[in-house]
Amino acid sequence: xxxxxxxxxxxxxxxxxxxxxxxxxxxxxxxxxxxxxxxxxxxxxxxxxxxxxxxxxxxxxxxxxxxxxxxxxxxxxxxxxxxxxxxxxxxxxxxxxxxxxxxxxxxxxxxxxxx
Numbered sequence: 001x002x003x004x005x006x007x008x009x010x011x012x013x014x015x016x017x018x019x020x021x022x023x024x025x026x027x028x029x030x031x032x033x034x035x036x037x038x039x040x041x042x043x044x045x046x047x048x049x050x051x052x053x054x055x056x057x058x059x060x061x062x063x064x065x066x067x068x069x070x071x072x073x074x075x076x077x078x079x080x081x082x083x084x085x086x087x088x089x090x091x092x093x094x095x096x097x098x099x100x101x102x103x104x105x106x107x108x109x110x111x112x113x114x115x
Contacts, residue, residue, distance in 0.1 A: 001028040005036040011110045012040055013103070015047040021058030029058070033065045037073075043113075044069060045106045049079030054087050066097070074098070078106035 002017040100106035
C-alpha cells in the first residue's frame with residue numbers, strides 16, 4: 001500500500017496512491033497510515049482521489065486510522081470518486097467523518113478552523 005504525505009501549514013495531507021482499499025490491503029493501509037502520521041500534532045487530510053474501490057475492510061481501516069489519531073488530531077477525508085462516495089453514503093459513514101468532494105475544499109476548511 002503506497003501512501004504519500006505532504007506537510008502543509010497546520011495540517012498533514014496523506015494521499016492514497018492505490019486504486020483499492022480492500023481486505024487484501026486494509027492491514028497494510030493501517031500500518032502505513034500510522035507510520036506516516038506518527039509523532040505529528042496537526043489534523044490529517046486523507047486524499048482518496050485515486051481510490052476507485054473500497055470494501056468493509058477498507059472502511060474499517062479508515063475508522064481505525066481515525067481512532068488512532070483521536071482525540072488529539074482530526075481526520076478529514078477528501079477527493080472521493082463516485083463509487084467510494086456511494087459506499088460511504090450507503091454505510092452512513094458520511095455522518096462519521098468530515099468529507100469534502102475536492103481536496104482543495106478540505107484544505108480550506110482545515111485552514112479556516114485553525115485560523
